[in-house]
Amino acid sequence: MIVIRDKKLKKHSNTIKMVVIYTLLGLGLTVMVFPYIWMILASFKIPSEIYNRFFPSRFTLENYEMMFSAGQGGSDNLFIRSAFNSLAVSSIATFSVVLIGSITGYALARLRFFGRDFLNNFVLFQMLFPAILFLIPRFLLMLELGWINTYQGMFSPFMVSAWAIYLYTQFYKTIPQELIDAARIDGCSELRIVFSVMLPLSKSVTAIVAIFTFMSTWDEFLWYIIVTKDYDLMPLSALLGLFTRGEYNSYPGIQTAGAVILTVPILILFFFFRKSFSKGITMSGIKG
Amino acid sequence: MSKYPGLGLVSLYVIHTIIFWLYPFLWGVVIAFKRWNIISPDKEFIGLSNFIGVLYDPLFWISFKNSLYFMAVYVPLSIVSALGVALLLSRIKFLQSFFAVGYLMSYISAGVAYSIVFSLLFSGDGLINTWLSKINITIPWFSDPDIAMASIAMIVVWKYLGYYSLIFLAGLQAIPESLYESASIDGASERVKFFKITVPLLNPSFTIVLVFAVMLSFNIFTEPYMITGGGPLDSTQTFVMQIYHQTFTALHAGYGSSFAIIVAAISFLFVYAIRKTVERDMA
Structure with a gap:
């Protein structure tokens, strides 16, 4: 009886452990990937929203257009x-x-x-x-x-x-x-x-x-x-x-x-x- | 030649090495003993004056101090976080390579690109401070001379976290499972197992990560050049920025070269000290 309960307890604590591990890894990964997501979103924002908004209110290509029109033109x-x-x-x-x-x-x-x-x-x-x-x-x-x-x-x-x-x-x-x-x-x-x-x-x-x-x-x-x-x-x-x-x-x-x-x-x-x-x-x- | 085809095959490497490695190396040593402004033909032999000049240069010591500050933040932070990620990764099977690849993604970002991203993201009125201001905090990440170098160290931690984790993970996977099993039979706790088995057997990984991290600390250029330009108040000046400035702005080629030799010697000494103190013979 005691042995069985012990096993159940162990299985239960293992599941909790795994949930904790995956949660930590997932949180860490979010932090690691965040700058990439921010970069891609920011490149499609109107300039005034780059600093203080995460999601753009509208998507624009003007940053790319301006970049690709730099230089001697044509x-x-x-x-x-x-x-x-x-x-x-x-x-x-x-x-x-x-x-x-x-x-x-x-x-x-x-x-x-x-x-x-x-x-x-x-x-x-x-x-x-x-x-x-x-x-x-x-x-x-x-x-x-x-x-x-x-x-x-x-x-x-x-x-x-x-x-x-x-x-x-x-x-x-x-x-x-x-x-x-x-x-x-x-x-x-x-x-x-x-x-x-x-x-x-x-x-x-x-x-x-x-x-x-x-x-x-x-x-x-x-x-x-x-x-x-x-x-x-x-x-x-x-x-x-x-x-x-x-x-x-x-x-x-x-x-x-x-x-x-x-x-x-x-x-x-x-x-x-x-x-x-x-x-x-x-x-x-x-x-x- | 036909009798020894090997010589023919290595000739491309040998020629390239003589022209682009050996010759520049020797030339660098020679001009370190000369006063020369690149433009004029006169190169005056001045003995050790350049080397002594570097040691009396306040910016050399400021850069040295900044590199040590960078190291003091960068080394512990990257080792603890990378080891943490590696330990978590070593305990899972499902999605292990998904997470490993995910964490490695930051490693491939170009110096210029991620410097732009973090300089905007952490600027005075950037998104991070916009979020922090909701709990009434704003941190002058790159504009406060006391913390600018620590902020730069943190973004470099971001870049190399996955890289160092992989080195630790490979080290962890090389530790035989049977050691942990027999320790469990002897009734060892998780804590004891970590400090008596994991840490000592990870020594090669610790050594290599430490060597990489210390060498990097003495060679940073792109991040401070892009984000702070060495400021505020010279708090993010680095050795390489000084060498760049002395040689290509002030045109003191001899001085820059002796500066580079001193920096290389310092990083050699640090790496040697790590090998002597940290590295254990794994017999």
Whole structure:
């Protein structure tokens, strides 16, 4: 009798516990998502309602219209152009990080050559250096190369990532030697092995490398405001940041519309590749 | 070359690293010992003067103090909340990944975008203060020099909460269930289990989150640049803002470079101290 009542009691307290856990998680999630909801609603509000109302009394597109009519007018719109600039810079950097990362990772993991162990250690060593050390001298290098205010000035420092090389090297160590040997017997060159054997097998690593590189180059701000001078060359993050501090200082509607445009592409990427996002974070956590 | 294809394959990486990593790195060290305004061709060797100048620069110490203040709010707040979320997540099965993904959403917001959002949301007459004023409170989040840096720390907590939670959750999931079971048989309370099993075995996760959080504290730029511009009364000046200002507004490239080296050394020391004091060998 007593035992049964005990069990019932335990089951009952477990249910209460679960209700508490889900309630806490739900409340926390509401707080976490609230700024996004506010941002999207604010971008459709008339400016006077941005500060003191959560729900707009009516929806308007005027913030977006004003943003997209900024610039020299006509077809040459600053914000559309800057979105294109962002896309170009981030895509080139991402493509290059994946390409060079996988080729280098393959060589470091599977080939023997003079200096391999040194390079393996050097990749790890590079990851210890904070980015701030490179800000000024890379700017001076861009001056010397004449790459201030150019696309290559924006993406060239981001074309290689030690972190990506490290991930590919670790992953390629786990691939069976027979696959590589078979490809060699078929007459594949080493470069060909990377493209037709290794890369197709490492889609999960490539997804992680690609989304984190794309996101970080899309969000980058400091480097872009240093190497670009003309508005029509700036990526979206730089243009929006400078306009918010300058011309649009008293236009919160346009600011929030800009924030939406800056956030949505990465948000879409996030929902499609959410597993890779989580995996990438857990891996970097374990890597230590 | 054909005998060692490996050398050919790593050449792209090696060339890029020499041009965009090694060369700038060495150049940065060299100009830290020189007086140079970027424009003129003269670069005068001045020994350690730049480094000594930084240490006598009141804004260096103000930025240092601000970073420590940021850290004092950011580190405990983000660790407690992220560990809390991870512990809650570890106890559920149904909808676990839904919540994990939901909490991670803030991580992907761009620095410029979420700075705009929070600067409007928490402005003097913004929505949060409009709501608070109903209970007769208004908080000058970003305009009071005593709390501006804490407000910035709070929004950065928002950004990285899901990220740190995931690291903790992975750590929690790596703890063998059998440890808890045998502790229960020995009659251990939840509290004892938490402090004797969970906390010590989570040490790698604590270490990595602490290292990330401390490095971030010394490198913040976008949020204060966008929201407060370093004010009010220099209360949100940061190291990176100073380096940016010294180099690209005042054009003291050598001074900025020595400033950056000192900042890197400080963050190295902090990370080293964390590794020495917090990290335990998990044998």
